[in-house]
Amino acid sequence: MIEIYNIRPPDIIIVDLLHVADARGKIRSPGMLVAGTNGHAVDYVCALLAGIHPLAVSTIRAAVDEGMLQPDTVDIDGPFKPLSGFTMPVWFPFRTTIVEHVGRLLYRLWLRRKPVVDKTRCTHCLACDHVCPSNAIHNGDINYPACIKCYCCLEVCPTQAITARL
Numbered sequence: 001m002i003e004i005y006n007i008r009p010p011d012i013i014i015v016d017l018l019h020v021a022d023a024r025g026k027i028r029s030p031g032m033l034v035a036g037t038n039g040h041a042v043d044y045v046c047a048l049l050a051g052i053h054p055l056a057v058s059t060i061r062a063a064v065d066e067g068m069l070q071p072d073t074v075d076i077d078g079p080f081k082p083l084s085g086f087t088m089p090v091w092f093p094f095r096t097t098i099v100e101h102v103g104r105l106l107y108r109l110w111l112r113r114k115p116v117v118d119k120t121r122c123t124h125c126l127a128c129d130h131v132c133p134s135n136a137i138h139n140g141d142i143n144y145p146a147c148i149k150c151y152c153c154l155e156v157c158p159t160q161a162i163t164a165r166l
């Protein structure tokens with residue numbers, strides 16, 4: 001990813017944090033934008049906002065190791081308020097085939113919630129149709145085999161008709 005980024009670094013990076021969904025599908029509304037001209041620095045700030053140590057993120061650590069980011073030079077201009085209790089995906093500090101299989105199973109059983117539409121709150125605005133990256137939702141009906149559980153639909157639904165459930 002670092003090498004791809006370096007082929008043509010963007011002139012500016014803007015991260016929309018008006019509404020965000022965590023790993024459990026819980027929606028928060030920080031009402032923030034994070035913007036910068038160094039994508040690694042923007043990632044660094046987003047990690048801090050999520051309440052995780054930036055160097056625990058492999059791409060940020062690689063950028064530091066490659067000399068593309070000096071953490072002590074990251075300058076935050078504007079209000080900074082970390083999100084409390086932001087749930088990150090399950091992460092294992094070491095990987096073996098068995099750990100990966102067990103982790104995936106636990107993830108499916110306990111954490112992987114699916115979006116569910118409350119039809120009584122749906123106004124058929126189609127915002128979810130337009131945002132869904134896998135074209136899995138149409139007018140409030142979800143094709144679950146196609147859904148990748150990204151929760152983008154939860155973020156954009158203006159009536160909070162979609163929730164993440166086990």
Ligand code: SF4
Pocket residue numbers: 117121122123124125126127128129139140156157158159160161162
């Ligand atoms: S975004 Fe919400 S209100 Fe709009 S169509 Fe989808 S479920 Fe219905």
Ligand code: SF4
Pocket residue numbers: 115131132133134135136137142146147148149150151152153154
């Ligand atoms: S969770 Fe993501 S993939 Fe699934 S229906 Fe919503 S927007 Fe589409």
